[in-house]
Amino acid sequence: MPDPKGAAAALDPRPPEPKSHAAAGASLLFLREEEMRAAQDLLFFAYRDFTNAADVILDELGMGRAHHRALHFIGRNPGIAVGDLLGLLRITKQSLARVLTTLVEQGYVAQTQGRADRRQRLLTLTPAGQALERRLFERQRERLVAAYREAGAQAVEGFRRVMRGIMDEAARAYLDRTEAVAREARPRAGSR
Amino acid sequence: MPDPKGAAAALDPRPPEPKSHAAAGASLLFLREEEMRAAQDLLFFAYRDFTNAADVILDELGMGRAHHRALHFIGRNPGIAVGDLLGLLRITKQSLARVLTTLVEQGYVAQTQGRADRRQRLLTLTPAGQALERRLFERQRERLVAAYREAGAQAVEGFRRVMRGIMDEAARAYLDRTEAVAREARPRAGSR
DNA sequence: TAACTAGGGCAGGATTGTTGACTGATCTAG
DNA sequence: CTAGATCAGTCAACAATCCTGCCCTAGTTA
Numbered sequence: 001m002p003d004p005k006g007a008a009a010a011l012d013p014r015p016p017e018p019k020s021h022a023a024a025g026a027s028l029l030f031l032r033e034e035e036m037r038a039a040q041d042l043l044f045f046a047y048r049d050f051t052n053a054a055d056v057i058l059d060e061l062g063m064g065r066a067h068h069r070a071l072h073f074i075g076r077n078p079g080i081a082v083g084d085l086l087g088l089l090r091i092t093k094q095s096l097a098r099v100l101t102t103l104v105e106q107g108y109v110a111q112t113q114g115r116a117d118r119r120q121r122l123l124t125l126t127p128a129g130q131a132l133e134r135r136l137f138e139r140q141r142e143r144l145v146a147a148y149r150e151a152g153a154q155a156v157e158g159f160r161r162v163m164r165g166i167m168d169e170a171a172r173a174y175l176d177r178t179e180a181v182a183r184e185a186r187p188r189a190g191s192r
Numbered sequence: 193m194p195d196p197k198g199a200a201a202a203l204d205p206r207p208p209e210p211k212s213h214a215a216a217g218a219s220l221l222f223l224r225e226e227e228m229r230a231a232q233d234l235l236f237f238a239y240r241d242f243t244n245a246a247d248v249i250l251d252e253l254g255m256g257r258a259h260h261r262a263l264h265f266i267g268r269n270p271g272i273a274v275g276d277l278l279g280l281l282r283i284t285k286q287s288l289a290r291v292l293t294t295l296v297e298q299g300y301v302a303q304t305q306g307r308a309d310r311r312q313r314l315l316t317l318t319p320a321g322q323a324l325e326r327r328l329f330e331r332q333r334e335r336l337v338a339a340y341r342e343a344g345a346q347a348v349e350g351f352r353r354v355m356r357g358i359m360d361e362a363a364r365a366y367l368d369r370t371e372a373v374a375r376e377a378r379p380r381a382g383s384r
Numbered sequence: 385t386a387a388c389t390a391g392g393g394c395a396g397g398a399t400t401g402t403t404g405a406c407t408g409a410t411c412t413a414g
Numbered sequence: 415c416t417a418g419a420t421c422a423g424t425c426a427a428c429a430a431t432c433c434t435g436c437c438c439t440a441g442t443t444a
Contacts, residue, residue: 045363147357158350165339
């Protein structure tokens with residue numbers, strides 16, 4: 001019943017591409033099989049508990065995580081067009097339409113016609129939507145602040161770099177754009 | 193229903209608990225509102241694209257992410273009882289039963305009766321299950337290896353610390369146990 | 385023997401996601 | 415100005431995944 005090849009491989013800590021990079025050497029141990037397995041665990045548990053933090057509030061309102069995701073990205077990108085939001089969430093028009101309909105009906109999201117292109121419905125959070133998004137965010141922020149503070153600024157920078165590396169190129173580009181906008185709006189803490 | 197306070201707060205980059213920790217000072221900027229928002233983005237995109245990496249293979253087999261999660265944790269905990277697996281995944285018996293049934297029927301997972309407690313069904317991966325899990329893992333490993341290598345060992349350590357801080361205490365305890373077991377099985381690279 | 389526990393199973397429903405096709409409004413290029 | 419492309423909303427039908435309750439069997443434990 002046991003597969004010798006599979007079982008052996010699971011215990012074999014061979015580092016991929018042993019010494020291609022120069023200043024690496026033995027420290028490439030962090031690329032071992034077991035480390036990659038552990039990273040799977042980290043992503044699963046962190047994401048599970050992070051998203052879970054807001055679920056209590058969502059349940060009270062009869063909403064789900066999809067609503068939260070929409071609120072989050074509309075809040076971070078006021079005036080975003082429906083198509084662009086679809087691209088961020090990577091879901092279909094139908095899936096978004098369902099949550100968007102309830103969010104608009106319940107007064108959390110407002111739609112305004114685009115000026116340049118009047119076909120577009122630009123999405124923004126109403127004051128109620130901002131308040132709700134903030135309530136949801138606060139729950140998650142507690143966890144983040146605790147984790148960030150405990151780990152320290154340097155660890156946070158490492159976290160940021162690894163997370164960016166895991167995601168798609170398109171997602172990285174989006175983050176860069178968002179960051180640039182944030183710096184522009186508040187140009188005291190930024191670089192340059 | 194509209195909350196003007198929420199709107200104002202959304203623009204206010206106040207650092208929480210300004211100078212409670214000693215060696216912090218201005219570097220506590222990384223706890224600002226915007227940094228927390230950015231962390232939400234990081235978690236969303238990294239998790240989205242990481243899980244997505246294995247979806248192609250899963251689709252071919254008519255399986256979903258729930259199957260992958262079960263395979264992953266059974267593979268990492270051979271002989272795990274159904275109840276313990278439920279505790280890890282944090283889903284209901286029914287949800288697990290569905291995926292477990294298909295995994296057993298298709299020969300990816302084997303059930304053996306517990307010796308100490310014969311009510312238990314201890315779960316292990318069959319050779320086919322190990323092979324499938326490995327195929328799925330390889331896709332995700334590509335991303336992880338690239339991200340880890342690009343970020344460097346120090347960044348990886350920071351990533352690990354932050355991710356641990358985000359998750360529940362119970363999840364951290366599980367990771368510690370798993371790590372200890374791995375060290376025991378291969379006591380050359382470990383500490384102590 | 386009685387009470388508890390591990391696991392399986394069923395009924396019924398909610399959420400979130402999919403594909404595909406169609407409509408309407410608007411923009412753009414020839 | 416017309417033809418085609420694009421943005422968005424909508425419908426139907428379906429599938430994956432999750433949920434709450436409830437009941438059952440087998441085995442453990444007091």
